[in-house]
Amino acid sequence: VAHRVVFARHGESLWNKENRFTGWYDVGLTEKGIKEAKTAGELIRERGFQFDVAHTSVLKRAILTLNGILDTTDHHHIPVHKSYRLNERHYGGLQGLNKAETAAKHGDEQVLIWRRSFDIPPPSLEETDERHPSFDRKYSLVPKSALPSTESLKLTIDRVLPYWFDNICSHILEGKNVLVVAHGNSLRSMVKYLSGMSNEEILGYNIPTGIPFVYEFDEDLNVLNNYYLIDEEELKAK
Numbered sequence: 661v662a663h664r665v666v667f668a669r670h671g672e673s674l675w676n677k678e679n680r681f682t683g684w685y686d687v688g689l690t691e692k693g694i695k696e697a698k699t700a701g702e703l704i705r706e707r708g709f710q711f712d713v714a715h716t717s718v719l720k721r722a723i724l725t726l727n728g729i730l731d732t733t734d735h736h737h738i739p740v741h742k743s744y745r746l747n748e749r750h751y752g753g754l755q756g757l758n759k760a761e762t763a764a765k766h767g768d769e770q771v772l773i774w775r776r777s778f779d780i781p782p783p784s785l786e787e788t789d790e791r792h793p794s795f796d797r798k799y800s801l802v803p804k805s806a807l808p809s810t811e812s813l814k815l816t817i818d819r820v821l822p823y824w825f826d827n828i829c830s831h832i833l834e835g836k837n838v839l840v841v842a843h844g845n846s847l848r849s850m851v852k853y854l855s856g857m858s859n860e861e862i863l864g865y866n867i868p869t870g871i872p873f874v875y876e877f878d879e880d881l882n883v884l885n886n887y888y889l890i891d892e893e894e895l896k897a898k
């Protein structure tokens with residue numbers, strides 16, 4: 661094994677708990693989510709993993725989870741790179757809706773179509789909608805034409821992978837030990853590429869919160885294997 665990258669999904673957020681689409685809405689972690697960040701750090705520390713750099717999104721549920729891991733593993737000193745490219749999938753006009761509200765507004769058939777689709781996006785936010793990222797100063801340095809109004813999983817992958825290639829892979833090939841803390845769909849974007857999963861397979865693959873997972877590579881960054889930092893039966897219980 662020439663290189664190893666540790667990934668973790670952020671802990672439970674307030675809107676995860678309420679089963680609402682969160683997307684780019686910057687919601688915090690629940691008490692449970694904070695504990696999950698601590699547990700993730702403990703699992704990492706038990707393996708004795710050391711890091712030289714961390715990458716995360718600009719959303720606080722990922723940043724706070726990373727902080728929890730940095731704290732538990734005594735890595736507060738390492739550089740942290742935050743990018744909108746590691747943000748969660750943007751759910752457009754669905755952001756903030758829960759299951760009942762979504763079904764009430766769009767009907768069960770439409771929900772089923774969205775659930776099963778790789779490249780059908782939810783309804784877009786209007787450019788004038790104050791929830792549009794272009795009104796958020798977090799994205800003031802991103803060209804407006806690059807900011808999404810909604811995203812399909814395909815569009816999310818197209819936005820995330822350049823960051824994997826241009827920012828994370830360069831650090832790995834410089835011999836740095838990298839930690840990545842991100843979101844369900846931004847992690848799925850990288851996992852789909854690394855595992856060679858099909859569009860259908862990745863739709864059925866959900867990344868559990870708070871359980872770090874590792875990808876190991878040879879010197880050419882070919883994937884050698886991958887595993888979760890938790891024993892199998894506990895994973896099934898999740």
Ligand SMILES: O=C1c2ccccc2C(=O)c2c1cc(NS(=O)(=O)c1ccccc1O)c(O)c2O
Pocket residue numbers: 679680681754757758759760762771772774775781782
């Ligand atoms: O409506 C969607 C949906 C809409 C647009 C893009 C992607 C998805 C999507 O990926 C999805 C959906 C619903 C549910 N289940 S649900 O219908 O029970 C549901 C609906 C609304 C909020 C949360 C829920 O759990 C899922 O498990 C999904 O993965």
